[in-house]
Amino acid sequence: MSEEGKADGKLLRLREIDREYRLLGHTAAILHWDQETCMPEGAVRERAEQLSLMSGLMHDRITQPEIGELLGGLGVSLDPDPRLPERFQGLDRAFLRELARAYRRNSRIPRRVVTELAKATTIGQRVWVEARKAADFSRFSGQLSVILDLVREVSSCLGYRDHTYDPLLDEYEPWMNSAELEEVFAELSAGLVRLLDRIRGSGKTVDTEFLHRSYEIEKQKAFGRSVLEALGYDFSRGRLDESAHPFTTTLGSSDVRITTRYNRRFLPAALFGTIHECGHGLYELGFDEAVRGTLLAEGASLGIHESQSRMMENLIGRSMPFWSHFYPQLKDLFPGSLEGVDLRRFYEGVNGVAPSLIRVEADEVTYNLHIMLRFDLEKQLVGGELAVEDLPDAWNEGMERLLGLVPPDDAQGVLQDIHWSGGMVGYFPTYALGNLYAAQFFDTLKRDVSDWREQIESGRFEPVLDWLKSNVHAHARVYPARELCTRITGEPLDPRFLLDYLQEKFGEIYGF
């Protein structure tokens, strides 16, 4: 066989291994989806065993030495920044890049650390729930220390040049590092604080009372479904269900399901939750056929993934054109609760800005400040500059500095998010990156689809959706996030796009 023929054989074998790995991953996703939406309560314990078996089988596949040998045979290095022979281009090149990354990350972490982390986070999540209920951080701090020690061990197994935080961030936002992030966040933070001052200074407050009136759940469901249909969510390749926490999950190339939760006394919960998850779902459903079912069938990064949900939820779903189209329908459904609420009042109501304690309830402006606080703190925690016992004070000081609020207790402060109890350090920044990428992509979209406002006002979402599909969705994980951003917008990530968007939108609402 020729050298080329041998290389083809090796690549084919790697694709086979990846295919089985993906099928196992989708199977695990089905187990998880079922657990959150359908599973009877009695099945909890055994479901954990089933999921653990699937994780084990997946870990075995992605760390099998054969992968390393085949990659080596193809001349692919296993450095953090892998070198790839020039002869591999296009999808093959991207496939080898991502496979080398996945193999390297997974095989560098010893099974002992994986197992200990799984155990520590299972305990961690239970302890966190209790501590949060009791609003007492001291009940959680011991287990958090155990988790952070293991997370630091993961970091040193993976190796880094500048900061312990970098390989952790890289898990969720590949090829990004903390120095770069700090620079972006510094500019963003300064701009947001200025903007928040102007909003406060405007003296205007927005009426949100009507959002808390009674909204029949069956009607909320019908409305949500019609919004999903208008946004092009394909029910022959997905589903909408209910779960305690909304999520999107991929059970197969043509099986991307979203969930939401309904609150009779708070209309925005299901409404914007559904639109948010729809953004994630459209991304996964829009991957090009050529990458479906392979490891390139992923978002380019969590930041890019979040850009699609945030764009749909905020830049589109909370925009005036969107509600010009949908508000009459909504008002027809809820004539009582929306009596006397005109389009403008509704628009302002779902866009009101006010510093608040809880991240997931925050508005478009203050949300990012919540993220930056978490980023600062978790970087200091894994870097050893902040002791676990000092975390609540640091949290509260940060809240006061950034938002002018001090949490009355730990439950509404440092204990509000699940992430750290699950060992997810490096995840938070991707939420803010999502907002940044969304605004930057949307800026290009607006130039390419110059009549986007008129189109959406008339209920024609295709031009915007087609743009997203061909510019973002189709590319899946073929390009790293950084490269994707430049390909789409012509320049690297820049916080001014988000700041300009927020300034324009909230300047109009608050009259400055």
Next chain:
Amino acid sequence: MSEEGKADGKLLRLREIDREYRLLGHTAAILHWDQETCMPEGAVRERAEQLSLMSGLMHDRITQPEIGELLGGLGVSLDPDPRLPERFQGLDRAFLRELARAYRRNSRIPRRVVTELAKATTIGQRVWVEARKAADFSRFSGQLSVILDLVREVSSCLGYRDHTYDPLLDEYEPWMNSAELEEVFAELSAGLVRLLDRIRGSGKTVDTEFLHRSYEIEKQKAFGRSVLEALGYDFSRGRLDESAHPFTTTLGSSDVRITTRYNRRFLPAALFGTIHECGHGLYELGFDEAVRGTLLAEGASLGIHESQSRMMENLIGRSMPFWSHFYPQLKDLFPGSLEGVDLRRFYEGVNGVAPSLIRVEADEVTYNLHIMLRFDLEKQLVGGELAVEDLPDAWNEGMERLLGLVPPDDAQGVLQDIHWSGGMVGYFPTYALGNLYAAQFFDTLKRDVSDWREQIESGRFEPVLDWLKSNVHAHARVYPARELCTRITGEPLDPRFLLDYLQEKFGEIYGF
């Protein structure tokens, strides 16, 4: 280490392998349940790949040579009727017996045959659907021949003493053979034909018109759910959903789900379908804790499994005490459609006997004749005594001889059932065995719970359910069906119990 210690280690390792095998099996069951109840249509193709991967992983586990070595090391032989050392008793003995059986059956069939059969039956089912739609057996006969050749190959791989059919039957009804079955069926058949003659001779016809009136589906659902609750089906360990074909499936020791289908214009479809599946579900949920999650957590045989669904559907669900309790509730729900229908008329309506063409719609008396026809024909087919092209004629002759009806076309005759297209030869007899075991078990139950009629009339199902749980369900697959029958009833399978039950019930209805 002592010999005993070594043996303990081997047994432990076998239990580990079994555990993983079961977890994979439950995972495959989740994929399948989701496919039938939730999955978006676009996901069909990839779901087949996921299921195929699971089957492959399961096959690898259950045929791994380590099992043979460990069993050999423990002195367990791999004969069709395995010899087990006396030192293993109780659950260990049953575990080794069933593991040896599963290992032997699975490892004896070469992978080539497994793969070819999977392919042939996938094609077979598609071709069968088309042939049935066209009511033309000749479109299916070629593929059926391919399937039957492979089925015969399976039989010779497994080996047999008397008849090609025996190892096939043994797949579904372990430790049973065709000679024994023929003897039982001969007596049953004679008795049923006599009974049917008397029913015909009575001159009475039963009114079933009202069953075809309009029954709102939401109300059918509510009623079905309340029946399930009364029958002790535990919704914290199960679910009721809808699917095209009703089924019961076990996704975990505490996750046994049933499905049904609703027909607005035919009340019995969902009603008795749900009660039938409930019988299967209660069996699986009632396994003793000690066997849960192991390969003993199965029905003793498909015949025993079917005994539980049939007993619930017919001996309990179509009994006068059952409807004395439930009919007032049903009538309250459907006052219009059941106007003028009193309890007696309802009871007779759901118990009417009339020869018909379609097995799944047959009454309690003629149902078994449908089965015996299929048993005769499939035995001749695999034995080479009947050519595939002669099957439709043989079918029609048999229908005329047993039921006095000739199907007007193949769709209502030889093409009505899916089983043969899926390579399931040897499955049909288990339906009749279910009826036989149900009647025989119920005869003992009536003696042990002598006030069963009064209890059920008052809506107290516990005494009957408790009896079933401790006498049947708890034992799972610990005893072979034959032994279980003797333990419960004091004697081997005997068709007179079913014949006596039918004679008494239908003699009363038809007045002889």
